[in-house]
Amino acid sequence: MWWWWVLVVVNTVLVAWLIHLAFFTRWRGPWYWLRWCGLVVEVWLERLTWDKRLNNYDLSANPSYDYCGIEATPTEKDLELPKPLITDRHEDEMCICGVDREGRLLVARIGRLTKRRASILLYLRDQQGQVYTLPNQPDTSQVNVSSDGGWRGSGLALIPVEAMRCWRIKFNGLMRRGWREQYVTEGCNTDENDDDDDHDNNNIMEVRLDLLWRGMAAPVELWEGTSLRLLAHTLAQRPFTSLPALRSEQGDGYEHWGSIHGTVTLDNDSPVIWHLRGPRRHRWGLSPSGGGGLQTYTYFNNGDLLCLRGHFSTHDSTLSTRAGYLQRAAGDLLPVTWTDLDPRQHPSHSTLSSRPHYLLLKFTVGGQLYETWHQLGERMPFYTGDPWVTSHDLHPTTVASSHSYGWGITLFSRGYTDLCPVPERESLPTLTVPQIDLQDDIDGAPLVVTLDDPRCRSVDLVGGKGASLAYLMAYKELLDPDQEEYEVPPGLVVTAAAWQKQLQAHPDLMQAVRAVRQAATLSQPASLRDACGRAVEVCSSTKVCVEVVEALVEATEDQWDDLNKCSLAVRSSGCSEDGEEASAAGQNETFLGVRGREQLLAALASCWASVFSFHSVEYRRQRSQDVECGVGVVVQEMVRAEAAGVVFTADPTTGSPATITITANYGLGESVVSGSSEPDTVVVKRGWRGNLKLLSVSKGAKTTKCVLKDDGGTEEVEVGESWRQGEVLNRRAALKLARVADYVQGSLWRTTGHRICSSRGGRRSLATVTCHHNTG
Secondary structure, rough: OHHHHHHHHHHHHHHHHHHHHHHHHHHHHHHHHHHHHHHHHHHHHHHHHHOOOOOOOOOOOOOOOOHOOOOOHHHHHHHHHHOOOOOOOHHHEEEEEEOOOOOOOOEEEEEOOOOOOOEEEEEEOOOOOOOOOOOOOOEOOEEEOOOOOOOEEEEEEEEEOOOOOOEEEEEEEEEEOOOOOOOOOOOOOOOOHHHHHOOOHEEEEEEEEEEEEEEEHHHHHHHHOOOOOHHHHHHHHOOOOOHHEEEEEEEOEEEEEEEEEEEEOOOOOOOEEEEEEEEEEEEEOOOOOEEEEEEEEEEEEEOEEEEEEEOOOOOOOOOOEEEEEEEEOOOOOEEEEEEEOOOOHHHHHHOOOOOOEEEEEEEEEOOOOEEEEEEEEOEEEEEEEEOOEEEEEEHHHHHHHHEEEEEOOOOOOOOEEOOOOOOOOOOOOOOOOOOOOOOOOHHOOOEEEEEEOOHHHHHHHHHHHHHHHHHHHHHHHHHHOOOOOOOOOOEEEEEEHHHHHHHHHHHHHHHHHHHHHHHOOOOOOOHHHHHHHHHHHHHHOOHHHHHHHHHHHHHHHHHHOOOOHOEEEEEEEEEEOOOOOOOOOOOOOOEEOOOOHHHHHHHHHHHHHHHHOOHHHHHHOOOOOOOOEEEEEEEEEEEOOOOEEEOOOOOOOOOOOOOOEEEEEEEEHHHHHHOOOOOOOEEEEOOOOOOOOOEEOOOOOOOOEEEEOOOOOEEEEEHHHHHHHHOOOOOHHHHHHHHHHHHHHHHOEEEEEEEEEEEEOEEEEEEEEEOOOOOO
């Protein structure tokens, strides 16, 4: 009877196989349609329970301000914020695209990843059809990007100006004229002659973008804009997948169409005004891993906006997702209920020679059938993932439709299965910054912290200069074996909490400071100048309160054996310094060669007072900063420098990131900063792969130099004729300083300007750092 048992097993397997097929689209039997109908009802009921996150304004007669429509609603503002990255597979992507009818195109995309990594794409196409890409493309992976939670990196910054209303697109960096099909392995040698080996180095050029994106239609949620029919069809193919699971797999987000307006500067030419239209997309969740898909965005001449997208599964290409919408010029949102878009059959699956140059797509919205013919422009490839997991082809498109014509962007994607050619890279670790509340817990905040204290990384506590030095102190311990070493002189910071204690201890001082704030609100420069003069006088003559003195004495005794034998530099460190648009460098006082407790306390009071000098207050007022700002004071041991100066990781005049500029003179760097003596100027060219090459050396007069006096303070002395004719820095020393500056910029993820000094033995020290965020 064994054959009977075999027959039972075969029949059981056959029935199970037939039932399995009934649930999938490859055989749309009655079970599929029964499940589809049930899913339409299920999705409809589930949507009724969804809290509306976009366009949730109160249209009643007496709405609250938050929901009246003047500003974005609280939930809309929350959607615009960077999202938490739960695992290494999660991504928070912001992408802004735009095209015009003359052929111009812009795609700016930043995908935030964990561990200070990001996927960054920047693609430009001008009116003549010339393409510009980032030098490392087709690879988009970047390391050591901003850790502040924003969308920044590689000189590109996508900055929210007003939620759901306006975003800023800024870029100041190097781009390649043209694009590359293959990734060229990055060189690791930093010899200055390596750039000569780059045969297309002449195609690398400086580009600047200063653009604003403004919304011109209502934002659309990715899932709310998908029709019930297409969503039910997707779930019916997958009998064991729920709607929440599908949303988790494909991510959350929204799209918002708008216009882009601003200037584009290519290769130091005159700025050209661009005016583009296109979508801004914010998506977060798991990074796309494999599979493939198609996305096309079009704005039509009659004002309509079209989005069509499709995606197929990694494990089974027959399981596909289709969605889209047509947004009328009048504002009506019509989901696509049917489309013949097949994400499995697109040009990226063909060879380069056989790829079609057009797409013919049909779709139905509002019960009406539309046909669109997409003529594909020049292909631009790029890859995402670290290592690569997805390959993309981007095309500008010209679109003809049965109801209008338009322009847009089409993106093809597919899984990448080859070996990734990009060498593995790791970012420097993200340093923790303790949260310190100076408003509600002033008594719990430290009055003095050392530069190696993690609390010293808080800008609100110690100011911009102090926080940057604390970061450099920490990153010094993370140098690679082949990285140029540097030193940060030991020191401490008198915190902004100490300044608050000083104000509380002296009511007359607090009154003088408040008088400055009141005068700043009036358009009377004379009144402001008088108030500032009074505040400086009172602050300079007021003794430092006992509580701060005790904390400072204890800290200096731990840091130095004898203050009378130690030369100190005392510098102000404003909490509003090194900001988004202004650095405030040189606005406040610096005291060098300070010795002993009395000189230190006098210098501390003078640094506090300098914050309220007229030119410092006016600088902040003109930049919409608080004139009554917090201030820290940095106290560092001075280095007896043979040569010193300032290093700028971008051109100090033009802001170009293509060069590193070093100004240096004999002795202390104060002669360079104050301009009392003309220094040597060394310009180092920076290649896109990080290689450095000496570009020029301009000898200055160097008639005097600044040196320390034995009894404290500094003095200017003449420089001998033979020293004037010589160079302060030889080529080797200049390149070493440039490498240190390049490492500092990568560590702090922003453009820096810092004072450097070289002592006997060739030790290179960083005395102060000024950081600027405006280049990303």
